[in-house]
Amino acid sequence: MYFKAKVPQKRRLVLLQSLRFLATSFEGGPDRFFALDLPPEADILKVRAVLDDWVQKRWCYDETCELRVSGSFGDVPENQQI
Numbered sequence: 001m002y003f004k005a006k007v008p009q010k011r012r013l014v015l016l017q018s019l020r021f022l023a024t025s026f027e028g029g030p031d032r033f034f035a036l037d038l039p040p041e042a043d044i045l046k047v048r049a050v051l052d053d054w055v056q057k058r059w060c061y062d063e064t065c066e067l068r069v070s071g072s073f074g075d076v077p078e079n080q081q082i
Contacts, residue, residue, distance in 0.1 A: 002032045003033075023039055024042055
């Protein structure tokens with residue numbers, strides 16, 4: 001996943017550190033890209049709910065290889081809905 005450029009670096013770190021309560025750690029973060037590490041005891045559905053909330057708030061995007069916009073390979077422009 002990666003954060004939008006408009007999210008300040010300090011805010012990115014606070015958001016990622018907030019996942020600790022879900023037994024989740026992260027790699028990356030100071031830059032825009034990050035990966036999450038979930039041990040077997042982590043509740044992946046709860047983690048996904050938090051990440052979906054971040055995406056909904058347009059703080060970050062999930063990296064995908066799926067076609068989101070016809071004729072485009074990547075994310076939709078900010079002013080366009082999926």
